[in-house]
Amino acid sequence: MPEILVLVDHTDGAVHKPTLELLTLARRLGEPSAVFLGPGADSATEVLGRYGAHKVYVVDAPEVGEHLVTPAVDALTQLAGRTGAAALLLPSGPDGKETAARVALRLGSGLITDAVDVVPGPDGPVTEQSVFAATYQVTAHVTRGVPVITVKPNATAPEPAPVTPLVEKQDVAFGPASAAVRVLARTPRERGDRPELTEADIVVSGGRGVNGDFTVIERVADALGAAVGASRAAVDSGWYPHRHQVGQTGAQVSPQLYLAAGISGAIQHRAGMQTSKTIVVVNKDADAPLFELADHGVVGDLFEVLPQLVEEIRRRRS
Amino acid sequence: MKIVVCVKHVPDAAADRTFTEDGSTDRASVDSLLSELDEYAIEQALRIAEADGADTEISYLTVGPDDARDALRKALAMGGDSAIHVSDEGIEGSDAFGTSLVLARAIERHGFDLVLCGMASTDGAMGVVPAMLAERLGVPAVTHVEGLTVDDGTVSGRREGDGATVSVQGTLPAVVSVTDRSGDARYPSFKGIMAAKRKPVETLDLADLGVDPAQVGRSGARSAVDTTARRPPRTKGEIVVDDGAGGAGLAAFLTARKFI
Ligand SMILES: Cc1cc2nc3c(=O)[nH]c(=O)nc-3n(C[C@H](O)[C@H](O)[C@H](O)COP(=O)(O)OP(=O)(O)OC[C@H]3O[C@@H](n4cnc5c(N)ncnc54)[C@H](O)[C@@H]3O)c2cc1C
Ligand SMILES: Nc1ncnc2c1ncn2[C@@H]1O[C@H](COP(=O)(O)O)[C@@H](O)[C@H]1O
Numbered sequence: 001m002p003e004i005l006v007l008v009d010h011t012d013g014a015v016h017k018p019t020l021e022l023l024t025l026a027r028r029l030g031e032p033s034a035v036f037l038g039p040g041a042d043s044a045t046e047v048l049g050r051y052g053a054h055k056v057y058v059v060d061a062p063e064v065g066e067h068l069v070t071p072a073v074d075a076l077t078q079l080a081g082r083t084g085a086a087a088l089l090l091p092s093g094p095d096g097k098e099t100a101a102r103v104a105l106r107l108g109s110g111l112i113t114d115a116v117d118v119v120p121g122p123d124g125p126v127t128e129q130s131v132f133a134a135t136y137q138v139t140a141h142v143t144r145g146v147p148v149i150t151v152k153p154n155a156t157a158p159e160p161a162p163v164t165p166l167v168e169k170q171d172v173a174f175g176p177a178s179a180a181v182r183v184l185a186r187t188p189r190e191r192g193d194r195p196e197l198t199e200a201d202i203v204v205s206g207g208r209g210v211n212g213d214f215t216v217i218e219r220v221a222d223a224l225g226a227a228v229g230a231s232r233a234a235v236d237s238g239w240y241p242h243r244h245q246v247g248q249t250g251a252q253v254s255p256q257l258y259l260a261a262g263i264s265g266a267i268q269h270r271a272g273m274q275t276s277k278t279i280v281v282v283n284k285d286a287d288a289p290l291f292e293l294a295d296h297g298v299v300g301d302l303f304e305v306l307p308q309l310v311e312e313i314r315r316r317r318s
Numbered sequence: 319m320k321i322v323v324c325v326k327h328v329p330d331a332a333a334d335r336t337f338t339e340d341g342s343t344d345r346a347s348v349d350s351l352l353s354e355l356d357e358y359a360i361e362q363a364l365r366i367a368e369a370d371g372a373d374t375e376i377s378y379l380t381v382g383p384d385d386a387r388d389a390l391r392k393a394l395a396m397g398g399d400s401a402i403h404v405s406d407e408g409i410e411g412s413d414a415f416g417t418s419l420v421l422a423r424a425i426e427r428h429g430f431d432l433v434l435c436g437m438a439s440t441d442g443a444m445g446v447v448p449a450m451l452a453e454r455l456g457v458p459a460v461t462h463v464e465g466l467t468v469d470d471g472t473v474s475g476r477r478e479g480d481g482a483t484v485s486v487q488g489t490l491p492a493v494v495s496v497t498d499r500s501g502d503a504r505y506p507s508f509k510g511i512m513a514a515k516r517k518p519v520e521t522l523d524l525a526d527l528g529v530d531p532a533q534v535g536r537s538g539a540r541s542a543v544d545t546t547a548r549r550p551p552r553t554k555g556e557i558v559v560d561d562g563a564g565g566a567g568l569a570a571f572l573t574a575r576k577f578i
Binding site (some may be wrong): 009010011016068069070091093094095096097098100101102104105106109110111112113114126130131132133134135136137138139140141142143144145177180181182183184185186187188189202224242243248249256257267268271274275278279280282286291292293294295296297298299300301304305306307308309310311312313316317 | 414441448478488543544548573
């Protein structure tokens with residue numbers, strides 16, 4: 001079975017869900033090995049094994065935390081060489097994509113970013129991507145070298161396939177480029193009580209129509225066990241933090257249910273939510289373009305519709 | 319200080335973008351414009367120059383077909399000094415590897431202290447060219463940042479990365495990419511538009527840059543598109559006008575779909 005390297009996305013050893021999705025996809029292509037950078041591998045090994053990582057390569061060197069991206073590039077490039085891996089899977093995000101790009105360049109390999117699915121094919125992995133604001137589906141494959149692929153969150157449901165992983169500490173020779181960009185301070189993203197935006201089954205988003213106070217959106221989100229999203233207009237107005245922005249320059253989400261209130265539906269917003277399974281829209285303007293995507297739409301004032309929705313959810317549940 | 323800003327001419331995102339038969343972006347069927355996300359890079363270059371006085375020289379660089387020149391004119395209308403247009407039939411069909419190779423050779427030829435890029439192009443949206451440029455040029459990459467500051471030979475910014483917000487710093491020369499939160503871009507003034515007409519635009523081809531045509535274009539591409547398919551349009555569902563029971567109706571819909 002060919003070895004597939006999966007770069008682990010974690011905070012101090014707490015493994016994030018997209019990594020489990022990568023391991024699940026990697027099992028279609030061969031035998032997954034997890035590449036764990038930084039401290040905390042001990043607490044991660046069990047869950048990595050549960051999702052099918054036969055090996056866990058641990059690179060716990062100070063460079064990993066002190067510098068940006070390039071330590072991961074050195075580690076993955078060298079591990080790809082040592083293991084003769086058949087493919088590399090990384091999470092899609094600024095860090096994952098830049099790491100992938102530089103690794104591919106060094107390996108003389110091809111690169112595919114933002115895959116929403118990966119399946120085995122006659123000439124190596126075949127990827128699926130959503131492009132042009134998610135109006136097109138494209139399948140593609142790498143034609144040169146060891147395929148390097150970054151995968152978006154929610155590409156597949158994580159499925160357990162327990163094994164007891166072999167844990168191997170790996171030494172990496174960090175090149176001068178690894179010291180080039182220093183991390184002066186690092187603030188890990190808060191994982192609040194609500195689900196993560198890109199990982200959630202349900203996302204409830206608010207836009208300019210919310211007019212300042214996002215409590216009305218949060219109440220619906222909590223009633224449904226959902227993550228909170230926001231349009232760029234809402235974020236730019238300072239009503240909600242940027243990490244909640246959905247769209248071209250924010251998160252691209254693909255939940256089972258996307259509920260948008262007070263969002264008009266600009267192409268840049270649609271680019272981030274168009275592939276959601278079910279879309280519900282509340283807007284007082286019947287001509288808002290987002291209604292074109294809606295499975296169910298309510299033309300009305302969100303300050304009346306949403307509180308009534310929350311009330312009704314409570315009533316139906318009790 | 320010598321600043322090179324990489325700008326891309328892209329099909330208008332608001333238009334109906336499609337593919338040609340061979341799976342590359344159909345540039346003929348829709349209007350193209352300067353990628354909006356590159357305007358943020360231009361804005362940062364102009365602000366650095368304003369703070370630095372007369373010592374800063376700004377050049378724009380684009381790799382693309384003839385009409386990519388329009389992107390350079392728009393950039394020059396915003397400000398800056400000169401532009402370089404790399405155009406060659408051999409470049410058609412390049413992926414990020416080919417594009418970054420051509421950009422890197424052109425940047426080396428021109429000389430630079432700082433290369434500024436957008437966070438991603440609005441058509442390909444891979445967001446990998448800046449990282450590849452840094453790798454090829456062998457200089458630090460301070461990418462995906464806002465709150466950019468350049469001083470005393472260093473460049474710093476704040477980056478919202480995958481799991482954390484980090485503040486990062488590198489030394490010049492460097493490649494920097496900025497996000498759409500780095501500061502609103504200015505509009506070209508009438509005076510700027512007139513002045514842009516007199517600013518020099520150099521045109522180069524692969525031979526000028528000594529780039530082997532086998533490394534770029536379709537022949538140099540490292541991945542291949544197998545299929546492209548338009549997603550079936552979503553069928554518009556029921557749109558109800560709230561008559562006082564819109565929220566309850568919504569709850570009924572969500573219950574029917576098993577979300578409640
Ligand atoms: C390069 C670039 C990148 C961008 N990236 C993104 C991105 O990632 N994400 C993003 O979202 N946008 C992005 N945008 C911005 C995008 O073009 C729109 O400007 C933005 O999405 C508008 O947000 P909105 O729908 O909340 O605001 P608006 O367009 O102002 O819409 C507000 C809506 O609220 C409705 N409304 C008002 N009051 C009420 C009420 N009481 N009840 C019900 N409805 C009400 C109105 O009818 C209206 O339809 C980007 C733009 C550019 C140029
Ligand atoms: N053909 C090109 N010409 C000039 N600059 C480019 C080109 N392609 C990409 N870039 C630069 O690289 C950035 C990221 O592009 P991408 O990796 O394609 O998303 C853009 O915002 C530009 O600054």
